[in-house]
Amino acid sequence: xxxxxxxxxxxxxxxxxxxxxxxxxxxxxxxxxxxxxxxxxxxxxxxxxxxxxxxxxxxxxx
Numbered sequence: 001x002x003x004x005x006x007x008x009x010x011x012x013x014x015x016x017x018x019x020x021x022x023x024x025x026x027x028x029x030x031x032x033x034x035x036x037x038x039x040x041x042x043x044x045x046x047x048x049x050x051x052x053x054x055x056x057x058x059x060x061x062x
Contacts, residue, residue, distance in 0.1 A: 048061075
């Protein structure tokens with residue numbers, strides 16, 4: 001089983017002083033996973049990885 005967590009930002013090679021965000025404001029949550037890669041409910045505690053509809057993912061400590 002492979003897991004890929006997309007970064008929430010990227011560093012532009014041409015401008016060393018700026019960080020451009022990736023994703024959109026209207027992205028919705030697709031799924032939640034624990035650190036073992038198991039799908040969990042919204043009320044799960046601990047570190048939860050949230051996969052968004054725009055392809056990004058974020059880690060949340062709950």
